[in-house]
Amino acid sequence: MSSAGSSSDGDTGKIKVRAESVGKTFGEENGEQVVALKDIDFTIGTNEFVSIVGRSGCGKSTMLNLVAGLLLPSSGNVFVNERKVAGPGLDRGMVFQQASLFPWLTAIENIEFGPKNTGTPKEARRKQSQELIQLVRLSEFENKYPRELSGGMQQRVAIARALALDPDILLMDEPFGALDQLTREDMQGELLRIWQERRKTVLFVTHSISEAIFLSDRILVFGTHPGFVKKEVSIDMPRPRHKASKEFLQYYEAIYETIN
Amino acid sequence: MSNSKARLHLVASWAGFLVIILVWQGISTLGLVAPETFPGPVRVAESVVESLSVGRVLEHVGTSLFRVFSGFGIGLFAAVILGVMCGWYIDFGTILRTPIELLRPVPPLAWIPLAIMWLGVGESSKLFVIFLGAFFPIFTNTYKGMMTIEPNVIRAGQMVGLRGWRLLLKVVVPMTLPDIATGMRLGWSYSFGAMVAAEIIAANSGLGYMIMHGRELGLVGVIMFGIILIGTLNMLTDYVIQSLILKRFLRWHYVPEQK
């Protein structure tokens, strides 16, 4: 594989996330039940960038929440670093779909939220958050409140906040879904840059096929009712990828067929 | 939500009331406070039966409801018409809103002495105060609704050939209805409060008078009964306005309840 950066790393191939016949059912035991996910199996290697694509209602966000530990599986197990997930942990950072920044904290305070909870001393915290805000190129906006920032800027802060505890794994739930197309494409480039600089394992949920192809090493295509892994596609293209290239369009075509 | 959980929640929503009534009765049964000052629910019922007749109570209820509905009705009518006109003719609105905005911060009850001096202690002074309670919140919300209509909806109306009055009645006013509804609920609670206050301060009929009179006779049971009756009536009428009228006419606006 020729993806720049990540794949040449020494750890590559070591399993970071593993889902073992995971199922998730919502609802009470004797009430109405909805089966969201059924028999999900997959693994994600260290520093790999993996996307989940599928129609709305295919349980892709549920899957992400299971890896995050915000939800627990009804059957099967999720392992992170070979430990069973029983709740959220600091080895995983998450970027949410909509504006999830705390409106009462400034950009820099939002970034420091995690380190503050873990008791990192103030000076270390400041130094690190300064670095992160530089990484996401928002140094001039550090003291702005979220409502004073554009949607794209807010998601950059959210990414910096997720990186602040230096997690191994970055979980992203349609992070660019609410942005306009041009901003979205900028952010995709930014994300790749940050991923290559910081060496993270990424699990990225999106409903945009082209976004998934542009970003990922590998794509898990989910089917619906209940959600299951319909197909796995490795994207064997050098980065940066061009969305109009013939290869790109072939991948697009193949995944589009699978979903429909 | 599952059935068992829903049932538990239903029980809980009645349990709160039940606990209060039991504690209330408990305090008086144990004789912690003198029954003349703090009668229990049973004693309240007894004293109501002793000193009031059903006909008398219904008369007070009728008088109060008639007052509040009339005052509120006039207020609603005036507020909606003026609010819509102020939003439609901008300069007229600026002129008319000048005195209205100045009078708005005066709570309706503060008008009672003036109303009595101007209009006498009869019905008209009470109606005036109740009217004011409804007028200001409904006017403010109607005007706000007029000013915050999505411009594209008006443009869409113009594109299908609506002009002038027809545009106003077919597009602009319907778009303002949800705001008018908000104002109506607020206005109703102010009108109701104004009615009770006016009856407590100067009246010889109605529920406010009934409880004030109960105090003069030292009948705490009657006062308590009156208060509960006032609360119940206010809640019922608010419910009628809210769910039966507004939700029927504004079905397009209200999203089915979540939970």
Place this chain on the structure above:
Amino acid sequence: MKRSTKYLGIPRDAWIRGITMVILLGIWEGASRLGLVSQLMLPAPSKLAATLGNLATNGFPQGIIVFTHMRVTIFRILQGYLIGAFVAIPLGLMVGQIALLERAVNPIVTFARSIATISLLPLAIAWFGVGELSKVLLITYAAFWAVLTNTIQGVRSLDPVYVSVGRMYGARGVKLFFRVILPATLPRIFAGMKIALGLCFMVIIGVEMVGTVQGLGALIQQSRWFYRTDIAIAGTVLIGLFGLAMSLLLDFLERLLLPWAVGLEEVER
């Protein structure tokens, strides 16, 4: 745009408003002087200005000057308001987090709010007499329920994504409460505090009309017995200004204390 036109540096709207005021006052003054309306019923603005001066120096009734009335009213409101809010906020934060408790409390809150506070006046007098205690307790009642409802609603309508973020980044228990749930609820609590203050103001004016000679409500009610419409109008104007000043003060406080939240959400009631 037509509406943003300025003349002599003053916006058009301000001109219209100013001229309207001048014309209205002119008509009022003229009508009163020419005897078109009864001086007794609607005294001229110039007469009212004199009355205001008189209220500030000689006072009414029994020589109580207007500043005393104001002080008494403010003090009554503040006591009841603060007590009500301080009890309601922690209680609301607790009730809002426990669904079953919220279910049990909800009908009681709805009913309690339906009872017009002023209707409790006869009961309060019967129990505690016509003194200060009755007045403060009624204010407490009005403030309590308004703040309680809004605090409960604030917790209930908390965006669950904030809690998820908190949990993902190591905030649990007390930390989750103080760093996420409480700040997220503050704007709604503040909205409740605003509504409550308006209600308290309305209630105190009514309550002061019975059995007291001190306070702004007493001032206008007492004027009735002497048929002094000038005092009633002057007093009512003062009450309006007073109400306006209070809501401006609260807006200012909100901007100061919650700069991040201004205009964040519109709340009804």
